[in-house]
Amino acid sequence: MTVTFPQKGLPWLLLLPQLLVTAIFFLWPAEQALEQAFYQEDAFGLSREFIGLENFAALFTDPLYYQSMLTTLVFSFSVAIVGMSLALLLAVMADRVIRGKLAYQTLLIWPYAVAPALAGVLWWILFDPSMGPIALWLKSAGVDWNHYLNGNQAMILVVIASTWKQISYNFLFFLAGLQAVPRSLIEAAAIDGASPFKRFWTIVFPLLSPTTFFLLVVNLVYAFFETFGVIDATTKGGPGQSTTTLVYKVFNDGFVGLDLGGSAAQSVVLMAIVGLMTVIQFRFIERKVQYS
Amino acid sequence: MTDVILEKVGKTYPNGYHAIPSVDLSIEEGEFIVLVGPSGCGKSTLLRMVAGLESISTGELRIRGERMNEKEPAERDIAMVFQNYALYPHMSVYDNMAYGLKNRGMAKNLIEEKVSDVAAMLGLTELLQRKPRQLSGGQRQRVAMGRAMVRDPKVFLFDEPLSNLDAKLRVQMRVEIRQLQRKLGTTTLYVTHDQVEAMTLADRLVVLNKGKAEQIGTPMDLYNKPATPFVAAFIGSPSMNLIDANLTEQGIKISEALTLPLSHQHRGGIVWGIRPEHLEVSDEHNADFALRILAVESLGAETLIHGKVETELGNGDPMVVRLSGPHLPDVNSLMWLTAPVLHWHLFDAKTQQRLRD
Ligand SMILES: Nc1ncnc2c1ncn2[C@@H]1O[C@H](COP(=O)(O)OP(=O)(O)OP(=O)(O)O)[C@@H](O)[C@H]1O
Numbered sequence A: 001m002t003v004t005f006p007q008k009g010l011p012w013l014l015l016l017p018q019l020l021v022t023a024i025f026f027l028w029p030a031e032q033a034l035e036q037a038f039y040q041e042d043a044f045g046l047s048r049e050f051i052g053l054e055n056f057a058a059l060f061t062d063p064l065y066y067q068s069m070l071t072t073l074v075f076s077f078s079v080a081i082v083g084m085s086l087a088l089l090l091a092v093m094a095d096r097v098i099r100g101k102l103a104y105q106t107l108l109i110w111p112y113a114v115a116p117a118l119a120g121v122l123w124w125i126l127f128d129p130s131m132g133p134i135a136l137w138l139k140s141a142g143v144d145w146n147h148y149l150n151g152n153q154a155m156i157l158v159v160i161a162s163t164w165k166q167i168s169y170n171f172l173f174f175l176a177g178l179q180a181v182p183r184s185l186i187e188a189a190a191i192d193g194a195s196p197f198k199r200f201w202t203i204v205f206p207l208l209s210p211t212t213f214f215l216l217v218v219n220l221v222y223a224f225f226e227t228f229g230v231i232d233a234t235t236k237g238g239p240g241q242s243t244t245t246l247v248y249k250v251f252n253d254g255f256v257g258l259d260l261g262g263s264a265a266q267s268v269v270l271m272a273i274v275g276l277m278t279v280i281q282f283r284f285i286e287r288k289v290q291y292s
Numbered sequence B: 001m002t003d004v005i006l007e008k009v010g011k012t013y014p015n016g017y018h019a020i021p022s023v024d025l026s027i028e029e030g031e032f033i034v035l036v037g038p039s040g041c042g043k044s045t046l047l048r049m050v051a052g053l054e055s056i057s058t059g060e061l062r063i064r065g066e067r068m069n070e071k072e073p074a075e076r077d078i079a080m081v082f083q084n085y086a087l088y089p090h091m092s093v094y095d096n097m098a099y100g101l102k103n104r105g106m107a108k109n110l111i112e113e114k115v116s117d118v119a120a121m122l123g124l125t126e127l128l129q130r131k132p133r134q135l136s137g138g139q140r141q142r143v144a145m146g147r148a149m150v151r152d153p154k155v156f157l158f159d160e161p162l163s164n165l166d167a168k169l170r171v172q173m174r175v176e177i178r179q180l181q182r183k184l185g186t187t188t189l190y191v192t193h194d195q196v197e198a199m200t201l202a203d204r205l206v207v208l209n210k211g212k213a214e215q216i217g218t219p220m221d222l223y224n225k226p227a228t229p230f231v232a233a234f235i236g237s238p239s240m241n242l243i244d245a246n247l248t249e250q251g252i253k254i255s256e257a258l259t260l261p262l263s264h265q266h267r268g269g270i271v272w273g274i275r276p277e278h279l280e281v282s283d284e285h286n287a288d289f290a291l292r293i294l295a296v297e298s299l300g301a302e303t304l305i306h307g308k309v310e311t312e313l314g315n316g317d318p319m320v321v322r323l324s325g326p327h328l329p330d331v332n333s334l335m336w337l338t339a340p341v342l343h344w345h346l347f348d349a350k351t352q353q354r355l356r357d
């Protein structure tokens, strides 16, 4: 069915707010970043000079940039794997619960409603080395917790803080996936002598693979691009560079280090990565990961 | 030797629904038992209790003398064929069939031997490397049977295995299942709501009604001597004509104007029944009654005539007549019929039990 409008202008008018938002908050900054990536600007933004690809050359010879890439990969895969494993575990448990199912599921969706920065602050308080309850408990258990000094601990903290929110999302998808597995398959496997553990790994998990792959992509994209708020609220990329992801580095180099050209060049690289991931996502999800 | 015994087996679901009050059944070794009944009567529930997929609320299940109530499905040495086949979609036909053997820790070369034997028996050899989604409905059905057969279990359980196939394939598979079962000699419990399937497959039939076994017996027992009007109506197609009547000194009083003579000591409300194929065409002088024809169904080999019993007081109870060969009586005309006493079925209206002849 097609809807026809009497005037040609009305559809455009209706689209205008959306187009404006896209133009102001996406197209214009993107264009700015692209342009800036080819200039060197002084710290006060008073003068600038065209330098061609020098910003990119500097970027790709900077060991810190590669360090940050590695950090991003470690961080992203940790968030994806930890978040998905926990969510799957919770979903399997929720799938078995009969009484109070709704309450249990609703509780698990709550974290998703909390703003990332708020989640960050929450974990920052809980893990604060001098007064955070979790940090104090860890200390009493013999772990010397101080994520301001220890890079690995800082990484663990940002992974926890970022994962926490994503569990709800993963949980919902896994639960839907589990509920779509026909009961008779599990029953057939039970008659075929498979233990519950074996049933899960040889029947249920393979049948979940489309969901799992979809979530892996979504979680990686989330960890790459949407965790700025969490990192800023907990570790600010530190100590040193230990939790500086690519996105955080764009902000840090641009607004703290005031290297606008270098920061813009990094944004352009990130844009390319986003494009690539979008292509991968569409390619694979269109084709669907079939159990083959 | 008695193979499977259900002793006062009952089921109450967790939501309080009393699906099966109590069923007693003992199955001989190698016997083919069919559970038949209308939708929702508890056939699947009973089968699933034997399989161990539903807990048994009351009573006891024994297989080869051993109590099974607390045993896991895998420990009961049964195999089940599901209505939707329940093939593992991500595994090849070979792996589907081998799965149960692998789980039981059988040696690899032995598994290969068993699977290829069964595959050959079912004509699946060419399909072993395919995935279930690459098979036709009939082929999937075969794989499901193959998966049950490779394990060589004590008991086969089938839950409406043919209901997803088209009519022709259904008849073919029905014959095949019967032949295979005969050949293997495995005790079988088979659920269906199709009475033709039930009659043709069963050594003995169990007719279930609201979770109660109305009658257990050979197909011919049930056809010739149905214990209740329910069984009478359920077995045979088209259904037996059943008419509420009164047994008096004069005989069976069907209506004010029609009494069929009979001497019987029983008095009071009864259900009088006669099968459509037992009514005979007659003439005005010898007939027991007349039928006002409402519709004629010609099937070639036979003709079904639907009508109402005609008396001086108007039209009475509906009745179906089955005649062999083609007939073309006019709709709305009268047809004179006799109902041979030999083929009458009488049931007490109150207790719903068959009256002794
Ligand atoms: N898990 C359950 N909880 C509560 N009631 C149930 C459950 N499963 C089945 N029932 C009820 O028990 C009765 C018997 O169900 P069952 O599945 O055994 O019927 P059936 O004879 O196999 O019917 P069909 O021919 O439609 O498959 C039905 O009334 C059904 O609603």
Ligand SMILES: [Mg+2]
Binding pocket: B043, B044, B045
């Ligand atoms: Mg059923």
